[in-house]
Amino acid sequence: MSTALFSGRFDPVSTAHLIQVKRLLSEHEIVKAVVLDYPERKTPLCLAVQILIEMFGGNKEDESGAGVGVMVNKIHFGEITKEQIDNFQPFDVYVSGNISVLKHVESLGVKVKYIDRAYPYSAHNIKLDEN
Numbered sequence: 001m002s003t004a005l006f007s008g009r010f011d012p013v014s015t016a017h018l019i020q021v022k023r024l025l026s027e028h029e030i031v032k033a034v035v036l037d038y039p040e041r042k043t044p045l046c047l048a049v050q051i052l053i054e055m056f057g058g059n060k061e062d063e064s065g066a067g068v069g070v071m072v073n074k075i076h077f078g079e080i081t082k083e084q085i086d087n088f089q090p091f092d093v094y095v096s097g098n099i100s101v102l103k104h105v106e107s108l109g110v111k112v113k114y115i116d117r118a119y120p121y122s123a124h125n126i127k128l129d130e131n
Contacts, residue, residue: 001029001030001066002027002028002029002030002092002093003028003029003030003031003032003090003091003092003093004024004027004028004030004031004032004091004092004093004094004095004113005032005034005088005091005093005094005095006020006021006024006031006032006033006034006094006095006096007033007034007035007036007073007077007094007096007101008033008034008035008036008096009035009036009038009041010033010035010036010048010052011036011041011042011043011048012042012043012047012048013043013047013048013051013052016117017052018055020097020115020117021033021052021055021056021068023115024095024115025056025066025068028092028093029066030066030067030068030069030091031067031068031069032068032069032071032088032091033052033068033069033070033071034071034072034073034077034088035048035049035052035070035071035072035073036072036073036074036076037072037073037074038074038076045072049070049072052068052070053070056068056070071088076101077094077096077101077104077105078098078100078101078104079104080104080105080108081108082108082109085105085108085110092111093111093112093113094110094111094112094113095112095113095114095115096112096114096115097114097115097116097117099114102114
C-alpha cells in the first residue's frame, strides 16, 4: 500500500489544496496531510483540520486501509530534521509543489516527488481571469 506525505500551511484550506489531496488519492492509497501550526495563522488551525477531515470522510482509514489522515505539525518541512520527519513514518514519498522544501527533505534521505501546484483553481487566479 502506497502512502504519500503532503504538508502545507493550509491557511486557509483552498480549492487547490483539496484538488491536490484528491489527485494524490488517485495515485496513493493513503495520503497523510500535515497542517502547519504557526503563530501567524490567519485562519484557525482547528478549521483547517476540520475542513480536511470533512472533505475526505473523516480522519480514519477505510476497511482497506486507504484514506486521508490529517495531522498537525509545528515545524515547517523546509526546516524539519531527519528525526522529526521520521515521526511521520511509514510513508513512501514526500510530495510538494515547493522546490526548496523538496530539496531540503530530499537532503534528509527521503524520497520526494514534485507535484504541480493547482494554481488554475485558486480563487485569486479565477478572480484575476474575470477582470
